[in-house]
Amino acid sequence: MRMSKLVGRKIKEDPKDAVTTSHKFLIRGGYIRPVSAGIHSLLPLGKRIVRKIEAIIREEMDAVEGQEVLMPVVLPAELWVESGRLESIGSELLRFKDRNDKNMLLAMTHEEAVCHLVRTEVNSYKQLPLMVYQIQTKYRDEARPRAGMIRAREFTMKDAYSFHADQECLDTYYDRVLQAYERIFQRVGLKNCVTIESDPGMMGGDTSHEFMALADCGEDVVFISPDGSYKANREVAVAKCEFKKEESLPLEKVATPGMKTIGEVAEFLNLKPENTGKAVFFQEASGDLIFAMIRGDLEVNEAKLRKIIASAELVHASDEAILASGAVPGYASPLSLDPAKIKIVVDRSVAECSNLVVGANESGCHYKNFNFDRDLSDAQVADIAMVREGDPCPLTGEPLKMRRGIEVGNIFKLGTKYSAPMNCSFLDQNGKSRNMIMGCYGIGVGRTMASVLEQSHDKWGPIWPISIAPYHVHLCSLNPKKEGVAAAADKIYADLLEKGVEVLYDDRGEKAGFMFNDADLTGIPYRLTVSPKTLSSSQIELKTRGAEGSSVIDLDAAATIVANTVFDTLKKKS
RNA sequence: CGGGAUGUAGCGCAGUCUGGUUAGCGCGUUUGACUGGGGGUCAAAAGGUCGGAGGUUCGAAUCCUCUCAUCCCGACCA
Secondary structure, three states: OEHHHOOOOOOOOOOOOOOOHHHHHHHHOOOEEEEEOOEEEEOHHHHHHHHHHHHHHHHHHHHOOEEEOOOOOEEEHHHHHHHOHHHHOOOOOOEEEOOOOOEEEEOOOOHHHHHHHHHHHOOEHHHOOEEEEEEEEEEOOOOOOEOOOOEOOEEEEEEEEEEEOOHHHHHHHHHHHHHHHHHHHHHOOOOOEEEEEOOOHHHOOOOEEEEEEEOOOOOEEEEEOOOOOOEEEOOOOOOOOOOOOOOOOOOEEEEOOOOOOHHHHHHHOOOOHHHEEEEEEEEEOOOOEEEEEEEOOOOEOHHHHHHHOOOOOEEEOOHHHHHHOOOOOOOOOOOOOOOOOEEEEEEHHHHOOOOEEEEEEEOOEEEEEEOHHHHOOOOEEEOOEOOOOOOEOOOOOOEOEEEEEEEEEEEEEEEOOOOOOOOOEEEOOOOOEEEOEEEEEEEEHHHHHHHHHHHOEEOOEEOOOOOOOOOOEEEEEOOOOOOOHHHHHHHHHHHHHHOOOOEEEEOOOOOHHHHHHHHHHHOOOEEEEEOHHHHOOOEEEEEEOOOOOOEEEEHHHHHHHHHHHHHHHHHHHO
8 A cells, every 4th residue: 555545644743632652653543533422433554453453353253153244233123122232221222213113223232133133043942052253243332432433433343142941051161262362362472361250240140251452541440469360340340358456345326426427436535447237238129229238448348249149231320219218427337237128238347356336226326346256246238349450369369460451251051131131042852942042242443453552552552463464564755756766666666565465655755754644643564764875776675563673684685574474474473 | 423723824823802904924835046965045926715604784704693624532343
């Protein structure tokens, strides 16, 4: 490609709306252009990267017997009524009516569509297991799109769905996909991508994993042990915290007028927050109240709590609801609650610590010296604590490190969450109808491109791994008007193309510094420079993006040397 | 959805507080000349609903009201 004709100019200054490195460089380098909040056009360079990422994904999906399909972006709402998600999903699902007043929606994921597809095509155990996948546009009406491609409203996703006759088959297949995912992220050149167990959340199912590209701009928090043996996201992370028991002191009511928060109470009684117990009220969708108790310095992890009480929906309870249960907000006590009205879940930190200050369920009063064993045996004890940086690793006991990550992929064991309501079933060996067991597997394609850039750049621009670089070679022709420079550059351009090397040819005749800066901002792995300086000795310059220095090679052998270098590197990296 | 910020040429900005002719600057673009290894120099040129609507005023980019858009923090997040 001749750069003089390439669509997508380089931009010298940082766009004012871009904050993250990938967002800035993708715009400045001419990879993407914003169109609306969270909606972008891909320019030719960006499209080439995306195609290469997609090609790697296709190879790996095909290698686990995936069959590529393409399902519609626009779906009739009735399919989502079947699964129940039309109701359960909020306004991030974009709904609209067509000209016949029929309810439609823009798919944000395709479980419904794939169940519709598979239930009409597959009806025998002999056809299972199977996996179909697609690389398709998704739309989520995000409340707050951000960071360019990292959290967009419209984005490209590879989503795959597997169907099995039994759980064991899913379990085996799931592990194969997990390994395929790790190969994909390694092949696209993510240097720092970790596989972590995650909380299936509203997707349902029992097991899920996330693939996190570690980057400071990531939205998700990952806890990692120093030796890397333990990795988990914030929702599921556990810590091996040790708590000290002391001799129990007698329960004592103390006046704490106007002291409602943990900080206020601790300061008033001249204690640390660790010496208090905090009450947090939650409400289930059914309206039932949950009283969660945790040591004052810790926070309740709602995902863990949800799992323990087996409730998909959990919100902070209103003061009215708390009052109605007979508890006094701000002074709520575990001691005088009616277990029939309210379920009590106590964190290990409270159960295993001694002499805590807790509410007295009376305005302006607290109890000192609460001891769980003695004072409240009738409650469920569980780990519902949010892990903090530095907490001991559950495996090694070493202090956990907290890192930020971009979720580039996730995989779920869905079970029959969708197949059951949508009647996606098959006849087994005994002629009995059973629901298919499903798994689903997603990868954010644009997000992957941005993540690679987040992890691989310098102050001048991206340093693309050759596996996804838009071109292999960036050819600069300096002073093309002089001494046969243009002719030499044209020739090596043609020779490289002949050998199958992808070349971006800067034939614009700009000043050297201008072109070099554009080359750095483009980030192609190899830069070839043709100029009078080296041409006088029948040589040209070869430089590797991101590396110091450069070398000169003989003009006659250049195309062969460069082509071999490119193809050797490509082979090694895949 | 709550809090904050910003909308002026393709991009980045000044001007707004304190209203006053033809609204500026840098980069980019076009033309010509010189220059030629890390964003060069000179000359000329094109390019503007000052986000939008309403209002105040003799007069509004500037003051007031409403509105839209974009970004940031938070909530939310298959």
